[in-house]
Amino acid sequence: AQSVTQLDSHVSVSEGTPVLLRCNYSSSYSPSLFWYVQHPNKGLQLLLKYTSAATLVKGINGFEAEFKKSETSFHLTKPSAHMSDAAEYFCVVFYSGGYQKVTFGTGTKLQVIP
Amino acid sequence: EAGVAQSPRYKIIEKRQSVAFWCNPISGHATLYWYQQILGQGPKLLIQFQNNGVVDDSQLPKDRFSAERLKGVDSTLKIQPAKLEDSAVYLCASSLSSGSYEQYFGPGTRLTVT
Numbered sequence: 001a002q003s004v005t006q007l008d009s010h011v012s013v014s015e016g017t018p019v020l021l022r023c024n025y026s027s028s029y030s031p032s033l034f035w036y037v038q039h040p041n042k043g044l045q046l047l048l049k050y051t052s053a054a055t056l057v058k059g060i061n062g063f064e065a066e067f068k069k070s071e072t073s074f075h076l077t078k079p080s081a082h083m084s085d086a087a088e089y090f091c092v093v094f095y096s097g098g099y100q101k102v103t104f105g106t107g108t109k110l111q112v113i114p
Numbered sequence: 115e116a117g118v119a120q121s122p123r124y125k126i127i128e129k130r131q132s133v134a135f136w137c138n139p140i141s142g143h144a145t146l147y148w149y150q151q152i153l154g155q156g157p158k159l160l161i162q163f164q165n166n167g168v169v170d171d172s173q174l175p176k177d178r179f180s181a182e183r184l185k186g187v188d189s190t191l192k193i194q195p196a197k198l199e200d201s202a203v204y205l206c207a208s209s210l211s212s213g214s215y216e217q218y219f220g221p222g223t224r225l226t227v228t
Contacts, residue, residue: 032213043117044157044205044219090156094213101170102147102217104156 002027004093006105014113019063019078021108023091026072033074034092035065038107044090050074061085086112116140118220120206126226132194135223139187139208145169146183147217148191149205157205163189164212196227 007022025031035047048059055067061084065076074091091105119138127133139146144165149157160179161171165186174181178197183189193200203222209215 034216043221044207044217046216049216102159102162104149104158106156 002031002093002095002101002103004091004103004105006089006091006108008108009106010109010111012111012113013081015083016080019076019081019085019110021076021089021091021110023074023076023105024072025074025091025093027093027095029095030069032094033065033067034094035059035063035074035076036090036092036104037087038090039087047076047089081110081112083112083114086110118206118208118218120204120220120223122223123221124224124226126228127196129198129227130195132192133196133225134193135191135204135206135225137189137191137206137220139189139206140218143208143210143218144186145209145212145215146189147205147207147209148181148189149207151203151205151222153202160191162212169212193225196225198227201225201227 003026005024033050036044037047038044047063048057050057050067058064063078088107088109090107093103095101121136146163148160150160151157160174161181162169163183166183181191203224205222206220207217209217
């Protein structure tokens with residue numbers, strides 16, 4: 001069975017400081033992992049994805065994430081937060097071992113303080 | 115390219131009534147997903163189509179929810195009869211194929227059941 005856990009429901013950072021949004025997954029096989037962002041009153045948009053290539057993945061808007069198999073983690077980071085980063089972020093795991101299953105995390109709401 | 119279209123954007127119904135949502139995916143996308151997103155939670159996959167066949171409907175409450183994808187293009191999700199706990203945003207997404215492909219999300223339909 002697969003699952004994904006976002007460790008923080010809310011994260012608050014000051015503008016210009018680093019962002020860390022944590023995600024742990026559980027999967028019997030090597031999964032594909034994604035981060036999506038949902039701005040208020042807007043649709044979900046892909047930030048980045050990991051599909052068994054380079055473990056450090058760069059996405060849009062300066063975000064990146066590192067796949068760590070030993071820690072079953074896929075944390076999202078950004079060196080310097082911008083006000084426009086305030087949104088909800090979802091970690092998503094996709095498993096294709098025998099059947100295909102996509103599971104969203106519960107989300108982390110990022111607040112950026114000016 | 116045109117994005118994923120959904121209609122209606124908002125719907126208010128009374129419990130025990132029926133409702134239908136429509137989704138038009140991006141042209142050429144073989145895979146279509148329906149998600150339910152309850153306020154404060156991550157999207158939950160209800161059903162996944164590959165062309166006009168069902169890949170995964172394990173979380174679809176089949177006693178009241180039904181979905182179809184005629185001719186492998188447009189899709190309709192129906193609820194009959196609706197319950198108060200069905201109040202949520204219903205998201206449609208499409209991707210080129212099933213697997214580790216980016217999902218493109220529509221704006222969603224916000225359903226309120228009173």
